[in-house]
Amino acid sequence: MGLFDKLFSKELPLVDMNRIKVDMHSHLVPGIDDGVKDSEESENTIKGLKDxxxxxxxxxxxxISDFYKNTFESITEQNKKLNAYLVEKNQPGxxxxxxxxxxxSEFMQLVEQKKLLTLGDSDYxxxxxxxxxxPYNLNDVIFKMMLNGYKPIxxxxxxYAFLAGTLDKYLDLKNRGVLFQVNLMSLVGHYGKGVQKTAELLIDNNLIDFxxxxxxxxxxxxxxEKSLKSKYCHKLVNNFELKNLDLLKH
Ligand SMILES: [Fe+2]
Structure with missing residues (x-):
């Protein structure tokens, strides 16, 4: 984009949120990972996302077994507390x-025991x-997930530095049954220019599912918000069949 275009380009509107509806990746249960620090930040962030x-x-x-030793049970329990807090604050829980x-290695065991938390009521x-x-065993883990009825995203x-910019490696993962979830903030360079370029490459090649x-x-x-107004978010939402709506709770 030249200087003239930059000076006179109009900001795009927010994408049609009815094509997304569900956000399926965030860290909003307070205090159990590197996400929001307390219930108040959680409440305000949730309100902001809804807005x-x-x-x-x-x-x-x-x-993550070495850092965040969360389990199926602990996450479910903490999420219940968060929902109770939200109700108390007059936000729907x-x-x-x-x-x-x-x-x-612990993930591998959970896959084999079929004890994974899936997204909503789905197998994702x-x-x-x-x-x-x-990871040396990536293809093995993918195979085991599929074998146990899970849909890996x-x-x-x-x-990922070891995948960046290499379409062949992405296509290989896709052929093995892996679905891809792009981060919105990648589309405006939040993680650096290289990550943004790779996200654009994946969108240009119709490889993003969520x-x-x-x-x-x-x-x-x-x-x-800025990401939801970006050119590539418009491209993603308008041109392809995103699967976020598969996760809607009716
Ligand atoms: Fe994350």
Whole structure:
């Protein structure tokens, strides 16, 4: 974009939120991971996301065996408390909870025991990888997830250094049955220019299945709003069949 275009380009409106409706990636249960710090921040962040047009939220606390030792039971329990708090504050307590699983040995065991928290009532499971190196057993884990009836969704595929910019590696994962969830904030360069470029490459090649905020705190809201007005978010929402609506609770 030249200087002239930059000076005179009009900001796009927010995308049609009816094409998304459900945010399926965030860290809004207070105090159990690196997300919101307390109930008040949780309440205000949830209100902000609803004001932006998200109608339903499925929040996804980290489960990482070395850092965030959350479990199916602890997340469910803490989410119940959050919902009770929201009702107390006159906000509808309709927050659903799942998890963002980090691929480690404990995750492998949970897959085999069929004890994963899935997104809503679906078989979709959100998982993430090391940002730096490819896990040696990635293909094995994907295969085991599929074998046990889960539908794996890779969180923010645009952020992994070992995949970045390489369409072949993404296509290989897709062929193995992995679905991709792009982070909204990647579309405006929040994680750097390289991540933004990879997100654009994935959108240009129709490889994105879900969009999520990955919202960790109140101050992410203005960045999310800007992302929802970005050219690539419009492209994503208007041109392709996003699967976020599969997660609607009726
Ligand atoms: Fe996340």
């Amino acid at each position: 932006l047009g998200f109608q339903q939220l499925i929040t996804t606390p980290h489960i 309709d927050m659903r909870a799942a998890a963002e699983y980090y691929l480690d 499971v959100l998982f993430e990888l090391s940002m730096i190196e490819k 890779l969180a923010h595929p645009e952020r 969009v999520g905020t990955d919202c960790h705190r109140l101050r992410h809201l203005p960045i999310i």
